[in-house]
Amino acid sequence: MLPSKVQQLVQLLARLPGVGDKTAQRFALFLAASEMDTARALGDALHAMADGIGSCARCGHIAEVSGPDTPPCCDICGDNKRDSTRLCVVARIQDLLSIERSNAFRGHYFVLGRLLSPLEGVGAEELPVDALKLRIDGADPPVTEVLIATPPSVDGEATALLIAQELAPLDVQVSRLASGVPHGGDLEFADPITISRAIAGRRGMD
Amino acid sequence: MLPSKVQQLVQLLARLPGVGDKTAQRFALFLAASEMDTARALGDALHAMADGIGSCARCGHIAEVSGPDTPPCCDICGDNKRDSTRLCVVARIQDLLSIERSNAFRGHYFVLGRLLSPLEGVGAEELPVDALKLRIDGADPPVTEVLIATPPSVDGEATALLIAQELAPLDVQVSRLASGVPHGGDLEFADPITISRAIAGRRGMD
Numbered sequence: 108m109l110p111s112k113v114q115q116l117v118q119l120l121a122r123l124p125g126v127g128d129k130t131a132q133r134f135a136l137f138l139a140a141s142e143m144d145t146a147r148a149l150g151d152a153l154h155a156m157a158d159g160i161g162s163c164a165r166c167g168h169i170a171e172v173s174g175p176d177t178p179p180c181c182d183i184c185g186d187n188k189r190d191s192t193r194l195c196v197v198a199r200i201q202d203l204l205s206i207e208r209s210n211a212f213r214g215h216y217f218v219l220g221r222l223l224s225p226l227e228g229v230g231a232e233e234l235p236v237d238a239l240k241l242r243i244d245g246a247d248p249p250v251t252e253v254l255i256a257t258p259p260s261v262d263g264e265a266t267a268l269l270i271a272q273e274l275a276p277l278d279v280q281v282s283r284l285a286s287g288v289p290h291g292g293d294l295e296f297a298d299p300i301t302i303s304r305a306i307a308g309r310r311g312m313d
Numbered sequence: 314m315l316p317s318k319v320q321q322l323v324q325l326l327a328r329l330p331g332v333g334d335k336t337a338q339r340f341a342l343f344l345a346a347s348e349m350d351t352a353r354a355l356g357d358a359l360h361a362m363a364d365g366i367g368s369c370a371r372c373g374h375i376a377e378v379s380g381p382d383t384p385p386c387c388d389i390c391g392d393n394k395r396d397s398t399r400l401c402v403v404a405r406i407q408d409l410l411s412i413e414r415s416n417a418f419r420g421h422y423f424v425l426g427r428l429l430s431p432l433e434g435v436g437a438e439e440l441p442v443d444a445l446k447l448r449i450d451g452a453d454p455p456v457t458e459v460l461i462a463t464p465p466s467v468d469g470e471a472t473a474l475l476i477a478q479e480l481a482p483l484d485v486q487v488s489r490l491a492s493g494v495p496h497g498g499d500l501e502f503a504d505p506i507t508i509s510r511a512i513a514g515r516r517g518m519d
Contacts, residue, residue, distance in 0.1 A: 108388070108413055110377045112365045116358040122351060123340045134329045135362070136406050139375050140426070143363035145328060150363065152322040153356030156341070157349035159318045169345050171316045182314070200342050207314055220346070 113139055165242065167218030167235075168203055183207075183216060190214045192251045194243065196270060198222050198258060206256060214254075217242055222262040223269060234266065236273050243277055252280045259286040259304070319345055371448065373424030373441075374409055389413075389422060396420045398457045400449065402476060404428050404464060412462060420460075423448055428468040429475060440472065442479050449483055458486045465492040465510070 109117070113135050120131035138146045163170035164178035172179050183189065193214025197203045203216050217239055221229055243250045255270055257263035271281045287305030288297050297305075315323070319341050326337035344352045369376035370384035378385050389395065399420025403409045409422050423445055427435055449456045461476055463469035477487045493511030494503050503511075 108410055109375060110366060110388075112358070112362045112377070113375060116355075116362050119351070119355045119358050124343050125336070125339070130331070132410075133331070133407070136375070137330050138359070139362060139366055140406060143366075145325070146359045146363040149322075149325045150356040150359035152318070152325050153344070153352045153359070156318045156322050156345060157352040157356065160316060160345055160349075169315060169319060169342070171318070182316075200346060201339070204314055204338075 109135075166216045167220060168200060168216060191246065191248050193254065194246075194250045194252070195254045195256050196239065197256050198263065198266070202256060202258070212254070214252075219257070219266070222257060222260075223266045224262045231269055234269070236270065239270070240273065240277065243274070243279060250279055252282060254282045254284065256284045259284070315341075372422045373426060374406060374422060397452065397454050399460065400452075400456045400458070401460045401462050402445065403462050404469065404472070408462060408464070418460070420458075425463070425472070428463060428466075429472045430468045437475055440475070442476065445476070446479065446483065449480070449485060456485055458488060460488045460490065462490045465490070 109132075116135045116138070117128065117131045120126060120134050121128050123131075126134070138149070159172055161170055161172045161179040162168070163181035163184055165184040166181060168181040168183060170179035170181035170184075190213050193212070194217055195203075195206060195212055195214055196217045196219060197206065198219050198221065200218055203218060206212050206216075219234055219239075221233065223229055223231060223234060243253065253270075253274055255267045257266045257270075267283055271283075274281050285308055286301070287308055288294060288301060294302070315338075322341045322344070323334065323337045326332060326340050327334050329337075332340070344355070365378055367376055367378045367385040368374070369387035369390055371390040372387060374387040374389060376385035376387035376390075396419050399418070400423055401409075401412060401418055401420055402423045402425060403412065404425050404427065406424055409424060412418050412422075425440055425445075427439065429435060429437060429440060449459065459476075459480055461473045463472045463476075473489055477489075480487050491514055492507070493514055494500060494507060500508070
């Protein structure tokens with residue numbers, strides 16, 4: 108019922124996370140029904156990003172590409188005011204941004220890009236553990252602490268355990284993000300695992 | 314925290330209906346983190362649509378542009394097997410597609426593009442009522458029935474009333490989509506207005 112050019116757009120929009128065929132059709136019809144300027148601007152922005160943005164060669168965060176021969180370097184890796192002795196390992200760029208918003212960590216990052224997931228067929232060999240070891244080995248000044256900030260889910264915990272094991276031979280302190288009742292959260296509605304983690308991770312009040 | 318090229322993309326994605334800044338950032342990070350092929354393909358598809366798709370000159374539905382001098386004509390207006398004596402007036406292209414899926418109407422359409430909406434500042438002069446009258450006046454074979462299929466909301470009802478008044482001098486029968494309890498719906502959970510409409514619109518069981 109729709110021209111093929113609109114259908115192709117719908118299929119591509121449906122690849123976006125959380126977008127099904129209905130929502131993709133809604134997006135495409137919105138773009139087709141408004142002035143085509145929005146569609147063109149969005150097309151240009153996508154091409155500009157595809158050509159001008161890459162992965163930071165050091166940490167995997169989003170970085171601007173400065174030239175064909177220069178490996179991309181993100182703002183965080185390029186910021187020499189940050190504490191280079193601390194490295195935070197995150198699963199996704201979104202998690203990095205979330206930690207940055209908290210202003211509680213001023214070190215550097217390492218983005219895994221994925222978590223161990225037996226159900227989705229992601230095994231240990233698909234995690235960039237060797238790249239992480241190289242990053243720590245080659246660091247100057249040396250990295251003294253690695254904070255594993257994978258999410259407190261089954262996959263996130265498994266990934267944290269694997270990384271902790273892999274980093275054990277290295278001369279770094281490995282820590283893990285605390286898990287417990289969130290700020291503003293209600294004990295009444297917290298699930299039993301969160302409660303038991305909050306109890307297991309209790310801290311002395313000095 | 315994100316490069317300007319990614320931020321520009323986020324701003325444009327946030328114009329999509331139902332997409333806020335957070336979702337737009339999620340879309341942009343998804344596209345930036347996957348191979349750039351998806352971003353490029355989406356950019357190409359948007360340009361292809363912007364260049365190759367327009368509004369049907371007769372009904373306002375989406376239509377392929379065949380040349381710079383030919384007014385676009387959609388599949389429905391171009392289909393001479395359809396009943397040209399019936400015209401269905403809809404608010405949006407989505408509504409047209411929904412009616413097409415029902416297979417219950419084989420006439421032609423007229424897409425208003427918007428509804429009367431005092432709250433959003435859309436007055437009668439912004440509705441294409443003159444274009445609708447021209448469409449009916451100039452039709453050959455003549456249009457004998459106009460089915461107003463705007464939604465049964467406050468704005469939709471106001472628009473239907475306005476159009477019915479405007480079409481009164483013309484020699485056409487004006488009808489309105491029935492409103493009542495939907496198929497599979499439960500009387501227990503139907504709202505009072507739906508119930509009262511279903512009663513007011515009751516039909517004899519001959």
